[in-house]
Amino acid sequence: MKQFEKKAEFHPIHDRTYEADVVIVGGGGAGLASAISSMQAGAKKVIVLEKLGYLGGSTNVSGAALNAVDDKRQKAQGIQDSFETFYQSTMKGGHNVGNPELVRYMTRHSIDAVHWMESLGVKFKDHIGAATGSLGQRSHYPVDPSGNAYIRVFEKVIADSNGKIQVLLDTPAKSLIQDKSGRVIGVVADNFGSKVTVKAKDGVILATGGFGANVAFRQKVNTGVWKHVRLDDTIGCTNIQKAAQGDGLFMAQKAGAELIGLSDIQLHPCGTPGTGLMENIRTSGRNRIFVNSDGQRFVSEGAARDVLANAIFHQKGSTYWIVVNKLRYPSRDFKDSMGATIRDMVALGAVVEAPTLDELAQKTGMKAADLKASIQQYNDAVTGKQKDRFGFIANNTDDKPMTEGPWYACKKVPTVHHTMGGIRIDVKSEALNAKGQPIPGLYAVGEVTGGIHGANRLGGNAIADIMTFGHAVGPHIVQGK
Ligand SMILES: Cc1cc2nc3c(=O)[nH]c(=O)nc-3n(C[C@H](O)[C@H](O)[C@H](O)COP(=O)(O)OP(=O)(O)OC[C@H]3O[C@@H](n4cnc5c(N)ncnc54)[C@H](O)[C@@H]3O)c2cc1C
Structure with missing residues (x-):
């Protein structure tokens, strides 16, 4: 201009x-x-x-x-x-x-x-x-x-x-x-x-x-919610590096x-391992489950971010998979809210795709029975058949049961997001x-x-x-x- x-x-x-x-x-x-x-x-x-x-x-x-x-x-x-x-x-x-x-x-x-x-x-x-x-x-x-x-x-x-x-x-x-x-x-x-x-x-x-990308300063002031977690450069950040100083x-x-309130630093549950950025399948929206490396749910997906990140730190490797299906991505070329497609994310190796839950489990190393049980728990909560053990409440007009493949899994970690x-x-x-x-x-x-x-x-x-x-x-x- x-x-x-x-x-x-x-x-x-x-x-x-x-x-x-x-x-x-x-x-x-x-x-x-x-x-x-x-x-x-x-x-x-x-x-x-x-x-x-x-x-x-x-x-x-x-x-x-x-x-x-x-x-x-x-x-x-x-x-x-x-x-x-x-x-x-x-x-x-x-x-x-x-x-x-x-x-x-x-x-x-x-x-x-x-x-x-x-x-x-x-x-x-x-x-x-x-x-x-x-x-x-x-x-x-x-x-x-x-x-x-x-x-x-x-x-x-x-x-x-x-x-x-x-x-x-x-x-x-x-x-x-x-x-x-x-x-x-x-x-x-x-x-x-x-x-x-x-x-x-x-x-x-x-x-x-x-100031999320200022590693020295965020460590200095980190005496609040995350005082038990080292916010050094082994944890990524979603922000623009040079800007957020x-x-x-x-x-x-x-x-x-x-x-x-400088000690109040937010970790987002949806970082990409290695970078901390959020370029692939964001957790935003509904109709997705969070499962650990075995395929088991461990938290209410509707919880606040500090609750979500804390629950992730209690999983093996402090990581988890977000699993979505056809409901979120009706086709391989459907553009999500960031303009990303499954086709591109799979090609980049960021997302695992499978026609069935058995195959998704096999490709990701999860236990198929646990993954299926997790989907069932979520669906039971959405349809009101059973109260969710993690407290997930379907109170959103977008909530629908996840039934049909293809299924997609994307690995995520907590990342520094907001100060x-x-x-x-x-x-x-x-x-x-x-x-x-x-x-x-x-x-x-x-x-x-x-x-x-x-x-x-x-x-x-x-x-x-x-x-x-x-x-x-x-x-x-x-x-x-
Ligand atoms: C990946 C990602 C996804 C997010 N998604 C959401 C979301 O969906 N909804 C939501 O509510 N929030 C979201 N957030 C948080 C939200 O985007 C930010 O909190 C918000 O945009 C900050 O706006 P800002 O204008 O204060 O700062 P910024 O947008 O970061 O702008 C600050 C600007 O100041 C400039 N600057 C810094 N220092 C100087 C200086 N010394 N001199 C001159 N310029 C300087 C920087 O270069 C930058 O351009 C997200 C954040 C990220 C990183």
């Missing part, structure tokens, strides 16, 4: 100074939503500083599930829901340590973010699903696969903004500039060795994402912000110090913040968080509302 500042080797920047109303640090989902809402609130110039050579961050590679209470779509599927139920499940799923005010705001207004993004051009499916560990059926998915669907629409809005929003790629922010009173008035960044200074009239929004946290802390802690904020996204006072001119949105997800984030609540607070922040920073 022509207004994007390209790499230094083509257009060298020599110690340059820019002026803007609002400066956003980080061009992922939270940053771009904040940039657009700031422009819509009246900012004449918004500058987005992005560390990498492209926009999107973790949002780009996410499954895009966004939880919202949606009268129209949920009712059409017969799903019972309410703002109160969403609030209660988010609080409870987060071990009741989330900030009730922030959780109330997100659960009440994520549907506004859905409508706002629709007004920008995002097309959502009518079908409402349930992301892994969502503890409810309220996950919205864009029609086009993955979080890239959001980023592409945001890029188009930026391209059409007549330069009101300017993106500087390959320009990592290094520090915040404060005046004598402590007000944040700009950012110092770097572009291939040249100093870039951006002055901010209304303020700076930090949207640098999480926690840069915004350190800048905010130097400016006086309080960091909260719930971060910059303490209030409901206006103002960054707060340890006394709970706003740091003038400093705001934070997205995974860089803390307090919303408590000790365990529900699946589908991160995209809800970044879009809800990104959508809302513009009037606060630009109009002081």
Whole structure:
């Protein structure tokens, strides 16, 4: 896009100074939503500083599930829901340590973010699903696969903004500039060795994402739910490596912000062994069972992510198989929510395919009788024939018995996925110090913040968080509302 500042080797920047109303640090989902809402609130110039050579961050590679209470779509599927139920499940799923005010705001207004993004051009499916560990059926998915669907629409809005929003790629922010009173008035960044200074009239929004890929830091702060597990580099991470280093946290802390809940790190049950990425058959959705290397179920597939990951650590090799069938993949070329097909995943050796459960067991080394019994247990729970011994409850309108082959199995391990802690904020996204006072001119949105997800984030609540607070922040920073 022509207004994007390209790499230094083509257009060298020599110690340059820019002026803007609002400066956003980080061009992922939270940053771009904040940039657009700031422009819509009246900012004449918004500058987005992005560390990498492209926009999107973790949002780009996410499954895009966004939880919202949606009268129209949920009712059409017969799903019972309410703002109160969403609030209660988010609080409870987060071990009741989330900030009730922030959780109330997100659960009440994520549907506004859905409508706002629709007004920008995002097309959502009518079908409402349930992301892994969502503890409810309220996950919205864009029609086009993955979080890239959001980023592409945001890029188009930026391209059409007549330069009101300017993106500087390959320009990592290094520090915040404060005046004598402590007000944040700009950012110092770097572009291939040249100093870039951006002055901010209304303020700076930090949207640098999480710190899951910063192995040293995550080990240092890992004193919470996973304190008994070494989060060193033998455990993978789903995030974009260079992006998720926690840069915004350190800048905010130097400016006086309080960091909260850093020990609350989320492990996702669905990592690929060896890399920790999540490219093959995601656990999201229903009609899949989790079995150990013998083919035995060991947990309720509908449980929260911390419960799932913990149960996996108790299996041989801390690994398990996710088993799905024709219900999830009606044909070899059916594209799942990430655009992946069975044909490709089998060709890559990531998925084992078999026409019958006996053959699947033989190919994976599971015990056929145990695997069949596992499918039977799941089906009995879905049809209500028998109460599930692991507590799986079919409370989702998508739940159906798994009966027909072909069958598919994909090996998975827990992987570092989300960092719930971060910059303490209030409901206006103002960054707060340890006394709970706003740091003038400093705001934070997205995974860089803390307090919303408590000790365990529900699946589908991160995209809800970044879009809800990104959508809302513009009037606060630009109009002081
Ligand atoms: C594989 C995967 C699947 C997921 N699926 C889901 C899902 O389906 N639903 C859900 O709710 N959540 C999901 N999540 C979590 C969710 O995607 C993230 O929590 C969310 O997208 C974070 O958004 P963000 O804008 O805060 O950060 P990001 O999208 O990561 O953006 C941060 C940006 O800041 C930039 N940056 C960092 N440091 C600097 C710096 N110093 N200067 C300038 N720029 C900087 C980064 O390069 C990056 O572009 C998933 C995450 C992953 C990795």
